[in-house]
Amino acid sequence: MKTIYTDTHRLQHGNVELMDGQLLPCFEKPERADLIITQIRASRLGPVLEPDDFGIMPLARVHTSAYLAFLQSAWDAWVEEHGSTHHALPLNWPIRGMRSDIEPEAIDGKLSYFSFDAGTPITPGTWQAVTGSAYVALTAQQCIAAGERAAFALCRPPGHHAAADYYGGYCFLNNAAIAAQAFIDQGAPRVAVLDVDYHHANGTQTIFYARDEVLVLSLHGDPRQEFPYFLGYADETGVGQGEGFNTNYPLPWGTDAATWFAALESACQRIMAYAPDALVISLGVDTYKGDPISQFLLDSADYPRLGQRLARLGLPTLFVMEGGYAVEAIGVNTLSVLSGFVQA
Numbered sequence: 001m002k003t004i005y006t007d008t009h010r011l012q013h014g015n016v017e018l019m020d021g022q023l024l025p026c027f028e029k030p031e032r033a034d035l036i037i038t039q040i041r042a043s044r045l046g047p048v049l050e051p052d053d054f055g056i057m058p059l060a061r062v063h064t065s066a067y068l069a070f071l072q073s074a075w076d077a078w079v080e081e082h083g084s085t086h087h088a089l090p091l092n093w094p095i096r097g098m099r100s101d102i103e104p105e106a107i108d109g110k111l112s113y114f115s116f117d118a119g120t121p122i123t124p125g126t127w128q129a130v131t132g133s134a135y136v137a138l139t140a141q142q143c144i145a146a147g148e149r150a151a152f153a154l155c156r157p158p159g160h161h162a163a164a165d166y167y168g169g170y171c172f173l174n175n176a177a178i179a180a181q182a183f184i185d186q187g188a189p190r191v192a193v194l195d196v197d198y199h200h201a202n203g204t205q206t207i208f209y210a211r212d213e214v215l216v217l218s219l220h221g222d223p224r225q226e227f228p229y230f231l232g233y234a235d236e237t238g239v240g241q242g243e244g245f246n247t248n249y250p251l252p253w254g255t256d257a258a259t260w261f262a263a264l265e266s267a268c269q270r271i272m273a274y275a276p277d278a279l280v281i282s283l284g285v286d287t288y289k290g291d292p293i294s295q296f297l298l299d300s301a302d303y304p305r306l307g308q309r310l311a312r313l314g315l316p317t318l319f320v321m322e323g324g325y326a327v328e329a330i331g332v333n334t335l336s337v338l339s340g341f342v343q344a
């Protein structure tokens with residue numbers, strides 16, 4: 001299996017995120033991708049290739065032009081207003097009854113308008129890092145379109161919390177959605193996106209919510225207890241043409257491997273019934289019991305098993321990296337999923 005990777009992810013290196021009432025060092029840091037690529041290079045999984053440049057078009061198939069224009073210019077606008085000593089974080093958001101339909105002129109207002117949390121700093125290199133990450137996903141998608149069984153897009157920053165016109169949860173461009181849309185644009189009638197990250201795929205769900213040609217399934221911490229809190233409930237099943245083509249599997253804090261794999265089995269049954277032309281896996285390994293910000297109890301031995309189960313679906317499969325913060329284990333666990341898939 002080929003891995004697509006670029007060093008430009010290092011250009012996203014936020015100083016702080018607001019968490020538990022403190023300004024803490026960002027959990028989503030360059031070391032994460034470094035540890036994964038080190039494991040891949042030391043293994044016999046396959047070659048590591050650089051991404052191609054795809055320009056703005058495939059990004060604009062998923063994201064609005066106003067949002068892309070904002071992301072591209074946000075750092076410069078922030079520097080003009082506040083200088084360059086601190087990274088850009090939003091401070092307030094419109095809530096019930098306030099106007100959420102007007103893009104303000106001031107950069108602080110724009111940050112609020114296009115975001116949903118205070119954990120996702122915009123830095124000097126954010127635009128370059130996030131477009132590089134999307135190109136990693138698109139290059140891996142091309143490998144599959146060219147006939148390969150599977151490919152690994154080692155994306156960083158992650159993407160599954162980003163919607164058509166907002167960022168948050170460390171995500172700016174929805175790499176998995178951009179790749180799924182590329183399959184559709186190249187003529188695939190149906191694509192499934194299965195998100196096994198610990199957190200709900202709110203961005204991916206929202207992007208495809210009214211459409212039946214992309215089936216979205218997400219296993220995640222119950223939003224009653226877990227970020228992003230305001231999406232990811234079991235009764236969100238799609239709308240209009242998309243009704244029945246979104247499935248959420250919210251699971252409580254403390255979920256162990258037995259319960260998690262039972263939910264995975266239901267998702268796999270749904271995917272088989274849908275019979276997609278391609279499968280995109282949003283791969284997070286923050287389901288691991290040692291993850292510092294998550295509350296599931298998967299063991300390292302469970303990751304090869306995940307890869308094996310996905311391989312049994314028998315579909316062209318694109319793995320897109322999302323979360324995972326237990327840095328001592330993230331490389332090993334990620335490689336385990338991919339090796340399990342290849343060896344199945």
Ligand code: FKS
Nearest residue numbers: 158169170197199227322323324
């Ligand atoms: C917990 C605060 C949670 C934000 C968590 C973001 C998770 C990001 C992710 C991604 F894959 F996108 F990276 N703060 N008390 O893992 O879903």
Ligand code: ZN
Nearest residue numbers: 197198199323
């Ligand atoms: Zn996550």
